[in-house]
Amino acid sequence: MRGDLAGRMTKHHDEYFSNVTVAALLETLAAPTAKVGSGSAGCIALALAFGCLEKAASLTLKRDPR
16 A cells, blocks of 8 residues: 555545545655655644643643642
8 A cells, every 4th residue: 555545645635635544644654765745744743743742741730639
């Protein structure tokens, strides 16, 4: 499947993204071959991960320790 996802994403990306799985997207991002937009996609993934970390830390700090 590696490489196949990237080809399909560029052709009909609006139709395709409604059916893409997270696993397939991560597999494509982790592929050893360079793809156009991989750096941007990596930055977006990192920003989402940081947002989740920030939310978890915020919830932990608001919780009453009793």
